[in-house]
Amino acid sequence: MSQEITATVLSIGDELLIGQTINTNAGWIGEQLSLIGIRATRVLVIGDDRQEILDALAQVRTDVLLITGGLGPTKDDITKHTLCEFFGTHLVRHPHIEARIAAFFESLGREPLEVNRAQADLPENCTVVPNERGTASGMWFEREGRVYVSMPGVPYEMKAMMEQHILPELKRRFTPPTIVHRTVLTTGLGESHLAQRIAAWEDSLAEGAIKLAYLPSPGLVKLRLSTYANNDPLGARDRVDQKAQQLYRLIPELIFGEGEERLEQVVGRMLKERGETLGLAESCTGGFVSHLVTSIPGSSAYYVGGVVSYANAVKMAELGIPADMLKLEGAVSRPVVEQMAQGVRQALRTDHSIAISGVAGPDGGTPEKPVGTVWIAVAGPHGVRSTMGNFPGSRDLVIKRSALAALNMLRKELLDHPAHRPMVDENL
Amino acid sequence: MSQEITATVLSIGDELLIGQTINTNAGWIGEQLSLIGIRATRVLVIGDDRQEILDALAQVRTDVLLITGGLGPTKDDITKHTLCEFFGTHLVRHPHIEARIAAFFESLGREPLEVNRAQADLPENCTVVPNERGTASGMWFEREGRVYVSMPGVPYEMKAMMEQHILPELKRRFTPPTIVHRTVLTTGLGESHLAQRIAAWEDSLAEGAIKLAYLPSPGLVKLRLSTYANNDPLGARDRVDQKAQQLYRLIPELIFGEGEERLEQVVGRMLKERGETLGLAESCTGGFVSHLVTSIPGSSAYYVGGVVSYANAVKMAELGIPADMLKLEGAVSRPVVEQMAQGVRQALRTDHSIAISGVAGPDGGTPEKPVGTVWIAVAGPHGVRSTMGNFPGSRDLVIKRSALAALNMLRKELLDHPAHRPMVDENL
Numbered sequence: 001m002s003q004e005i006t007a008t009v010l011s012i013g014d015e016l017l018i019g020q021t022i023n024t025n026a027g028w029i030g031e032q033l034s035l036i037g038i039r040a041t042r043v044l045v046i047g048d049d050r051q052e053i054l055d056a057l058a059q060v061r062t063d064v065l066l067i068t069g070g071l072g073p074t075k076d077d078i079t080k081h082t083l084c085e086f087f088g089t090h091l092v093r094h095p096h097i098e099a100r101i102a103a104f105f106e107s108l109g110r111e112p113l114e115v116n117r118a119q120a121d122l123p124e125n126c127t128v129v130p131n132e133r134g135t136a137s138g139m140w141f142e143r144e145g146r147v148y149v150s151m152p153g154v155p156y157e158m159k160a161m162m163e164q165h166i167l168p169e170l171k172r173r174f175t176p177p178t179i180v181h182r183t184v185l186t187t188g189l190g191e192s193h194l195a196q197r198i199a200a201w202e203d204s205l206a207e208g209a210i211k212l213a214y215l216p217s218p219g220l221v222k223l224r225l226s227t228y229a230n231n232d233p234l235g236a237r238d239r240v241d242q243k244a245q246q247l248y249r250l251i252p253e254l255i256f257g258e259g260e261e262r263l264e265q266v267v268g269r270m271l272k273e274r275g276e277t278l279g280l281a282e283s284c285t286g287g288f289v290s291h292l293v294t295s296i297p298g299s300s301a302y303y304v305g306g307v308v309s310y311a312n313a314v315k316m317a318e319l320g321i322p323a324d325m326l327k328l329e330g331a332v333s334r335p336v337v338e339q340m341a342q343g344v345r346q347a348l349r350t351d352h353s354i355a356i357s358g359v360a361g362p363d364g365g366t367p368e369k370p371v372g373t374v375w376i377a378v379a380g381p382h383g384v385r386s387t388m389g390n391f392p393g394s395r396d397l398v399i400k401r402s403a404l405a406a407l408n409m410l411r412k413e414l415l416d417h418p419a420h421r422p423m424v425d426e427n428l
Numbered sequence: 429m430s431q432e433i434t435a436t437v438l439s440i441g442d443e444l445l446i447g448q449t450i451n452t453n454a455g456w457i458g459e460q461l462s463l464i465g466i467r468a469t470r471v472l473v474i475g476d477d478r479q480e481i482l483d484a485l486a487q488v489r490t491d492v493l494l495i496t497g498g499l500g501p502t503k504d505d506i507t508k509h510t511l512c513e514f515f516g517t518h519l520v521r522h523p524h525i526e527a528r529i530a531a532f533f534e535s536l537g538r539e540p541l542e543v544n545r546a547q548a549d550l551p552e553n554c555t556v557v558p559n560e561r562g563t564a565s566g567m568w569f570e571r572e573g574r575v576y577v578s579m580p581g582v583p584y585e586m587k588a589m590m591e592q593h594i595l596p597e598l599k600r601r602f603t604p605p606t607i608v609h610r611t612v613l614t615t616g617l618g619e620s621h622l623a624q625r626i627a628a629w630e631d632s633l634a635e636g637a638i639k640l641a642y643l644p645s646p647g648l649v650k651l652r653l654s655t656y657a658n659n660d661p662l663g664a665r666d667r668v669d670q671k672a673q674q675l676y677r678l679i680p681e682l683i684f685g686e687g688e689e690r691l692e693q694v695v696g697r698m699l700k701e702r703g704e705t706l707g708l709a710e711s712c713t714g715g716f717v718s719h720l721v722t723s724i725p726g727s728s729a730y731y732v733g734g735v736v737s738y739a740n741a742v743k744m745a746e747l748g749i750p751a752d753m754l755k756l757e758g759a760v761s762r763p764v765v766e767q768m769a770q771g772v773r774q775a776l777r778t779d780h781s782i783a784i785s786g787v788a789g790p791d792g793g794t795p796e797k798p799v800g801t802v803w804i805a806v807a808g809p810h811g812v813r814s815t816m817g818n819f820p821g822s823r824d825l826v827i828k829r830s831a832l833a834a835l836n837m838l839r840k841e842l843l844d845h846p847a848h849r850p851m852v853d854e855n856l
Contacts, residue, residue: 019459031447286722294714
């Protein structure tokens with residue numbers, strides 16, 4: 001195995017130090033580096049301050065320094081000038097980059113200001129890294145075997161720059177040890193119960209020199225398997241795949257996808273492949289499931305639309321819930337949520353529908369139906385099914401967990417009825 | 429002015445370096461420190477590694493070092509042992525803390541294990557900081573005028589420890605200069621154009637020794653004014669308030685709130701105060717506006733519901749858009765979005781409505797209506813208004829920016845018609 005390559009992440013910005021902005025960039029960069037076999041050993045956050053930046057640059061002891069932030073067009077951004085000072089160079093204007101900036105603003109129907117044009121001023125002795133999504137270019141410096149890269153702090157711009165240019169170039173430059181990995185996505189069981197369920201399998205990973213990481217987030221647990229390829233990448237891939245297959249046999253109902261997939265993407269793909277459509281009726285989730293579904297590009301191929309029936313009047317008028325039922329059972333009940341699912345399926349003439357009604361909190365809970373009580377129904381050509389969940393946490397978490405549980409319920413329904421139905425809808 | 433007190437935040441944990449856990453502690457600590465006049469000048473994140481911790485301790489140049497993480501019972505207790513090594517001391521068991529830990533476990537009906545009891549082993553020469561919410565105690569050391577505090581990494585435990593013990597003690601120990609600040613929230617103009625618009629005002633801040641920070645996020649720019657109180661906190665508050673008032677006169681239409689407020693909260697409060705209701709018709713935002721509105725606790729007081737009319741069939745059936753109009757004008761057009769707003773207002777019988785129809789991308793753009801073209805309409809007792817925006821960025825950003833622009837349009841409509849209307853709806 002070749003020697004370990006290490007990296008420091010340097011995040012620049014007063015807003016990070018006073019908690020105005022949460023530093024999500026550093027963790028993302030650390031994760032991406034780990035996937036190509038480079039280990040982030042430290043993250044340093046400092047303000048927009050010349051001396052702090054100089055000190056940080058001088059203190060680097062790792063092979064790579066990745067800098068984010070401090071490249072915006074306004075006054076408090078001094079990273080670029082300080083990089084010039086450290087590397088003993090000066091700014092020169094790059095006419096082709098200035099032209100790109102001008103074109104970018106013109107495409108938005110706006111005139112570039114001089115501060116915008118000045119983003120084409122870049123240090124003479126750096127390699128300019130293109131920014132496909134914005135106007136602040138990246139800068140790549142090398143000195144005494146170390147690589148220093150400066151990127152904008154806007155996550156959307158920085159991520160494209162990393163993926164398209166910097167990660168591939170770091171791989172070429174350092175040839176870090178190859179790591180083979182596979183991430184299996186699960187939902188439906190919390191971290192500690194999941195760990196208990198797969199304990200024996202987890203113990204068996206050591207024999208194949210495979211490491212396991214639990215990566216929990218609200219409603220999901222990702223299981224990341226990894227091993228060094230050493231001089232046998234195919235053998236390493238084989239070891240990891242074998243263990244992943246064992247996991248699929250062990251917890252088939254909990255696994256919904258792999259890698260960067262999202263549950264709404266998996267469900268969307270299933271619907272698209274079947275040529276079937278979806279409608280939504282949301283109460284306590286307030287449009288969040290619809291937002292998740294439509295966050296996937298191309299979702300209009302299967303998503304027809306939805307009704308957010310926040311008030312009971314909307315549940316009655318748009319979804320056909322009888323007033324008696326609401327009075328007798330309450331809005332958070334099996335009959336109401338099942339009727340919501342069937343009502344929206346009929347109104348929007350979709351193959352499938354999901355309905356959700358619950359108590360998201362912080363108010364509105366009762367001893368019988370405390371905050372976190374959520375009914376979910378799925379309706380389709382094979383009838384309607386419903387279930388009740390008790391989701392812990394804040395309003396925000398109840399909404400998120402309900403949404404994932406609802407999408408997962410539809411996923412299971414689709415798996416239970418794989419047969420392709422004729423392309424004629426009884427509603428038409 | 430007394431000398432500035434500075435702090436370093438040291439976050440320890442491998443999970444922070446590979447993006448498994450987002451480091452929210454550091455920003456929160458920085459914010460809390462800034463509120464008592466201590467400036468966090470750097471955040472350092474390192475792994476659970478003895479040498480890294482020793483290096484970090486030796487490199488501190490600030491008055492205060494606040495350490496989080498590495499104190500859990502399942503870790504190797506590297507932090508605690510390394511602190512002993514650095515301060516030349518050793519661990520001793522504290523019987524009263526051991527008794528507290530035992531009582532804590534018994535209250536949960538569980539037997540404490542030896543690893544739990546070992547959390548009562550603490551360095552001999554530190555001041556123990558009580559943990560009201562868990563079993564890992566904090567540790568306060570002083571050396572050569574510097575304060576070093578070690579806390580658990582669990583945010584819920586760390587925050588209580590900071591608020592109840594460490595912040596008050598830091599204030600007593602350092603009597604830091606008080607900082608007066610005020611954050612004004614704007615939307616509707618990007619960072620560089622906003623900076624140009626308020627340039628003269630910004631230049632005038634120096635005379636009052638007031639600092640300005642631009643804190644941009646998608647669709648918003650926060651403007652944070654701050655100054656030292658020195659020995660005249662009322663005078664400092666006055667200087668900041670005066671400048672804020674000038675800003676309100678300068679860009680009244682761009683300012684929607686202050687501090688931690690969110691636009692959906694501001695609009696919700698306005699509706700609630702007027703006793704008026706809202707309905708939504710969303711196409712390209714796919715339920716995201718509805719999600720924002722319902723993320724606010726108590727939103728059911730004014731939010732009736734919405735229709736996500738993703739397919740044209742839903743626009744026709746639920747919102748009364750004529751098929752001819754869709755064919756002639758296209759779904760992304762002024763007539764369609766205005767009819768969507770009026771249609772949903774009628775269907776859900778609300779006082780106000782917002783409708784949005786646009787091209788979120790990445791596909792679906794045309795030369796006439798490129799990705800980012802979004803029509804927004806607001807309908808209410810005073811008729812319907814609409815506008816077109818061109819929002820840059822990814823699908824996700826187009827959705828976010830459209831949603832904020834739509835909420836802001838309703839906010840302005842409410843401001844333009846402050847008169848209370850009679851509580852009779854012409855729809856009823």
